[in-house]
Amino acid sequence: MSVEREWEASYQGRDAAEFAYLAEGNARQARKRVSADAVIRDETGRLLLVDPTYKPDWDLPGGMAEANEPPRQAVRRELKEELDLDLHVGELLCVDWVSPHGPWDDLLAFVFDGGTLSADQARSLHAVDPELAAIRFCPPDEVARLLRPYVWRRVQAALTALDHGGVRYLQDGCV
Numbered sequence: 001m002s003v004e005r006e007w008e009a010s011y012q013g014r015d016a017a018e019f020a021y022l023a024e025g026n027a028r029q030a031r032k033r034v035s036a037d038a039v040i041r042d043e044t045g046r047l048l049l050v051d052p053t054y055k056p057d058w059d060l061p062g063g064m065a066e067a068n069e070p071p072r073q074a075v076r077r078e079l080k081e082e083l084d085l086d087l088h089v090g091e092l093l094c095v096d097w098v099s100p101h102g103p104w105d106d107l108l109a110f111v112f113d114g115g116t117l118s119a120d121q122a123r124s125l126h127a128v129d130p131e132l133a134a135i136r137f138c139p140p141d142e143v144a145r146l147l148r149p150y151v152w153r154r155v156q157a158a159l160t161a162l163d164h165g166g167v168r169y170l171q172d173g174c175v
Contacts, residue, residue, distance in 0.1 A: 033107040036075035037062030038089060038114030039158045042122040046137035047155070048114075049146060050082065053133050058146040060111065060155065061085075061135075071110040079114070082129040087114055093158035094168035098150070111158040149173065 037060035040048040049058040061083060065074035072089050079085040090113035098107040117125065127135050140159065144152050150173030157168040157175070168175070 031105075033105055034065040034069075034071055034074065034110065035063065035107060036065055036071040036078070036110045036112065038075050038079065038087070038112050039093060039155065039162065040087070040114035041116045042137045043116060043119055044137075046139050047143050048117075048122075048125075048135065048137055049143065050127070050132050051134040051136075053131055057148050057151070058136075059151065061114070062111075072112060075110070075112055075114075082127060082132055083125060083135070084128045085125065089113070090115055092167050093161040094154060094170060096150075096154045096157075096170040096173060099172055109154060111154060113158075113162060 040061060042048070048061055050061045051058050061079055062075045063078035063082070065071055069077075072092075076087065076089050079087055079089075092110060093113055094111045096109040096111070098109055100106050122137060125135060127133070138146065143155060147155065153173035154170060157170055157173075161168050
C-alpha cells in the first residue's frame with residue numbers, strides 16, 4: 001500500500017477543520033532543496049567528473065531534484081538528460097546537509113553508488129546537455145584539486161562508504 005493510500009485510510013472520516021489544521025502545519029515545515037549525485041568509476045578506479053557551465057568547479061554527475069521527486073529517481077533522470085546514461089543507481093552512500101550560502105537555502109545532498117562502467121561505456125561517454133562543458137575520468141588524488149573542498153569531503157565519505165559499507169551523514173562536508 002502506498003503512503004498516500006495509508007494516509008487516506010487513516011484520515012478517512014476526519015472533518016475539514018482537522019485537515020485544514022494539518023495543512024497549516026505542513027505549510028510551516030521546512031522545504032529542503034535536494035541534490036542527487038552518483039559516484040561512477042571506470043574499470044581502473046578513476047571517478048567520473050562533470051564540468052558544469054554554470055559553476056566554476058567540476059562536480060560529480062547528477063543534479064537537483066524536482067519538486068517531490070525521490071533522490072534516486074532524480075539522479076537517474078539527470079544522468080540520462082546530461083550524459084545519455086541509463087544506469088541502475090545503487091545504494092545510498094552519504095547524505096550531506098549543506099548550510100545556506102549565497103542566494104541559496106540549505107540543501108540535502110544525496111550521493112549514490114553509480115557503479116563501474118566498462119571500458120567501452122567509459123570511452124563512448126560524452127556530455128549531451130549544454131549544461132556540461134566537459135566530462136572526464138580522474139584518479140582520486142586528482143579529483144581533490146578539481147572539486148570545492150566540501151564537495152571533495154563528500155566524495156571521500158562516499159568512497160569510504162563504498163569500501164566499508166554503511167551510509168555517511170555529513171554537515172557541510174564534515175562528519
